[in-house]
Amino acid sequence: MSNFEKRPLGALLTGDGTQFRVWAPVADDVTLVLDGSEGDDARSERLDMEPAGAGYFERFVDGLGPGTRYRFDLGEAPEPFPDPAGRFQPEGVHGPSEVIDPSSYDWQTADWGGVAQENLVFYELHVGAFTPEGTFDAAREKLGFLKDLGVTAVELMPVGAFPGTRNWGYDPAAFFAPDHTYGRPADLQHFVDAAHAEGLAVFLDVVYNHFGPDGAYAGAFAPFFTDKHETPWGQAVNLDDTHSEGVRHFFISNALYWLEEFRFDGLRLDATNALVDDSDPHFLEEMAVRVGEAFPDQKRYLIAEDDRNARHLIDPRGGSGKAGRPDEEGSPPEGRVGYGLDGVWADDFHHQVRNLTAGDDLFYFADFTDTTAAEIAETLRRGWFYTGQYASNFGKERGTTTEGLAPERFVVCIQNHDQVGNRPAGARLTEDISMPLYRAATAVLLFA
Template sequence: MRYQHVMPFGTQVLDDGRVRFRLWAPGSEKVSLCIEQGAGELSLPMEAQPQGWFECITDRAGAGTRYRYRVSDEMRVPDPASRYNPGDVHQASEVVVPQSFTWTDTHWKGRPWEEVVLYELHVGTFSPEGTFKGVRDRLDYLVELGVTAIELMPVADFPGERNWGYDGVLLFAPDHRYGRPEDLKELIQSAHEKGLMVFLDVVYNHFGPEGNYLHLYAPPFFKDEHTPWGVAINYDAVHSRTVRDFYIHNVLYWLDEYRFDGLRLDAVHSILDDSSPDILDEIAEAVRNGPGQERHIHLVLENDNNEARYLGRPGRFDAQWNDDIHHALHVLLTGESGGYYRDYADNPMRHLVRCLTEGFAYQGETSLHRNNERRGTSSVHLPATAFVSMIQNHDQVGNRAFGERLSMLVDPRPLRAAISVMLLAPEIPLLFMGEEFGALTPFLFFCDFGPELAQAVTEGRRKEFARFPAFSDPAARNSIPDPGHPDTFQRSKLDWHSWAQPEHQSWFELYKTLLGIRREHLVPRLRGLEGGNSTVRVLGERSVAIEWRLGDGSRWTLLANLGKSAILDMAVPDAPLLFASEDDIAASLTTGTLPPWSVAWTLENTKNE
């Protein structure tokens, strides 16, 4: 089977072999197509069409042709809908024929949402090669671990040699440092053959600060407002229909042409759109009425506004990253209270329990970190599976000054307790690459911009930490790794040689065991799970018993003591012990005692009446 997503822009190889080139350039009076020919170029005029479009159909191009658009007498720009840019974002685009790749996974229909266990990875640092093939070579490892879905951090073409991916500017082109489009398709096809889903992180709230030329020839693409990362996208003003279509096609392109199983939409709270339906609703509708009718397609949001309205209804989004649960667990584990953690420092256990039983910790309460503004809406009606939980992710590790993982910050026993809560709670769990073997390599913030911008990023990065007491001294701030230095990137690569060492193997076996229990005992009971189906019994200041009624009526119970003092004279559920985070817990429970930093799970396999 061969797949192509047909779009109103970019290139399309027609049935007669000619290539159609289309560009939306309402800010230009004329546009030329410039085709590279050896050391020279062939310049062809593009026909002006209504509403700012330009088109050229020619037999002088084909698969592999490199081209740019001349939008002024001197300025040549890549195609904003380029499928591949082999020479980076400032250079020529390449004509790609999607039908040249033959898919053999036509039997693949995806997997239901309740089976999802996400594994977030950065292609450039996950393997020594830093390529799509490097990820593909470790798929068997991920299957053995027990995850069911890979989530790739953004791969859209970014400037320079290295980047987290959130500075992408060519949103249809996989970055050439990771491989060709065919290499990404091979990765996805191989994953499907092994029963793994593949998700992609996409950024629709801004473009990166270098290599975006749209403002030169399509100024209506933007609006006179700003996000924390740059000029806002025009989703709701004049000419916004074309802009909205650009992003809707980007969604469908990744799902149709690359057969991704899901998308994670980055920081949608920074999408400025007052229209109705808004762009998120339109994206969800396009997916559900398109590829979502043929196979399982999953849509996940990152939304700091905690807006429950996007979740829980057919045709909407499957889930949201729940930063609240991460923050509450982090405060419990580390005692940190700076930055956004201060919103959870008053009573982290209460915030954690609310996340586990109601979804958001903030459902309209005021946030100290956000200048006492109210944050969030009620989420108690949503099932636990409408939330993605984690104890680590790229943001929470990489936005630390030195990129420390929890394995560098927390003693093993408390960390095992937190892992045991996260992986066996009914929420959808997410792992960040390397956490499953207690990786001791940091994940630092890195990028590769031109000299002037690189210096500004380095200074800005260090200035961000000036408000923290540990970095009040300029010398301390200068110790923060330079994002633009190649060594910052190299230090962030996973050390796979350490995986075989006993202390790292013990972490791997813990994750593998927990995910096996989840797969066997919890996942089959999640279908039909409803919101508001849990009961809570407070055992102490940092201790709790939570019981969920699962979709089949079974009772799934958590006993958690996330403090330094034992809980005595505790009523223990009359149900088989399924898992304990430490060897001493089972014996202690027979006496009604829950030791410090202990987690136990029980299952009572009753049925609905």
């Protein structure tokens, strides 16, 4: 039984009412604040939560159903907070959470068998920018177009609720709530269902390495950060310090939630190199184990974004059941005992293509100057280019061998949201090179 099943977080419909559960290990007491609902049975009252051990507080409210809006009062803040595991934020990340019935959606693709990993061809999609309407429903209407392109999988950029009405999704605030500007949770379920009906797998990009700067109230409930480690965003997410068990539970529950209630085929794990964890097993290994336990009959993929070219991410777990520690260079541990993830986004191919075709040579592109076609071919054969050579941008040796790893374990591209959006003018590769050269690069990608 997964953590999500043993101690699910948030507001869950149970029998004739709703079970509320929140993790607040540093709070003396927690009060459930019912803000009413849009129906005729609106209730507005304050109810004491009951301590349930390990920092969890619970309360069952009889007769309370979907649509109820609620918050939690920790006693010290001037206003109650939304639920860190709330399933929907109808008024945005600063407003109350809403009780959702995930079983209300009538799935039409119960016999969906997924797409084999070797057949995955991704289309990265931002729900807000993909159509003029910027909604799940509008994107759903374009699934036939995507199928005709020849892709076999849609990767949604993060959809968790964010502050404001426009965002890439990498400023996560409400991790369990599809953003209200895109639609309601049932609309996202409908999108996934319709994609499956078209034969398309659907992956979700999730961000567990940092919180956004506004509306991320989970940090008010528990010590989600630690000063043991630093990341590009500041203090690291607390995966190995005091109270880290609850933090790990929160994020693994979140992964299982998206995979179970929305039937995503897999997750892209953003910047796993910033998930710093000195405990054993590593957080990523624990996640892989929990996902495997929760889905024994149909594969759910976990694919890391990681710039270290470190094979321990995707090497299988060892016989001891615990991954060994990678060294400081990101090399696989002795015996190649790994975390058991399914794949990794590999950037070397992209960087080489940009250098060869557009001449990019600044920052990390400096490690790929004077790229040759033969070097690109070698990268495609082995998955990534750096397998232990010195990389000036990193200031050390980078990468590990890929010997024995199947090609489908590596996801490569010639453009993605980072490589376009992080450019000063947002230039795509098509704006920097001729169309014949772009077609040639695309052909290399498609036939790789």
